[in-house]
């Protein structure tokens with residue numbers, strides 16, 4: 120059993136051994152991620168696309184996220200569990216934001232929350248941190264801004280946009296976020312930000328220079344269908360394996376090969392005989 124990962128332990132990894140983070144949305148996937156050695160399990164709002172069948176992340180609610188985060192923490196992982204604050208749960212008022220963030224710790228057992236955005240969200244980030252709730256920032260291609268961005272597009276490709284993102288990263292780090300996800304930005308910009316902030320950066324589609332990397336569980340394991348984004352490396356094809364396994368199972372059922380004798384419950388011969396008599400009396 121590994122030592123429980125904590126926020127200070129994550130912070131101490133800046134510039135050291137790369138941090139490993141993966142999403143999980145339920146207890147069995149959390150157990151798998153934890154056994155494999157994840158430092159951080161992110162209960163991402165990507166549960167929307169990867170599990171709940173939505174087109175984007177905008178439909179998930181705080182209740183949905185609490186439900187999935189609690190399922191993950193019930194697996195008692197050693198990894199730090201970070202709950203993702205969904206769209207509109209940290210945009211309306213400071214009070215509502217802190218209350219929503221607190222639910223992830225109190226009701227779902229998370230160790231921290233993550234939210235998207237830079238200086239625009241600074242007041243909310245500061246208020247959550249002031250309530251003793253650790254915050255992970257998230258900059259670059261922020262999926263909750265899909266409509267504002269005009270689609271899922273790589274961000275920070277021009278000098279002005281890169282400068283904005285760098286300033287956002289510095290502002291979040293100064294406000295006290297304990298780590299920063301950098302998503303969908305050029306590798307050079309991620310390197311620049313990683314050098315400029317004192318907190319660990321965790322990249323997804325942000326090149327190799329971040330302090331750690333994160334991918335979606337269903338992408339790494341090939342559970343999702345279709346062509347994955349460029350930055351995804353599939354380490355298994357579990358979707359295909361699962362389909363083949365179920366095809367085999369259904370063939371066995373149709374052929375009368377399942378269940379076998381060893382997979383059935385038996386009683387002693389005498390009682391069985393009495394059962395048959397029962398059957399014949401019914402006829």
Ligand code: KIV
Pocket residue numbers: 142161162163164165166203300302323333334335
């Ligand atoms: O919701 C999510 O999965 C994320 C990522 C950083 C992978 O926010």
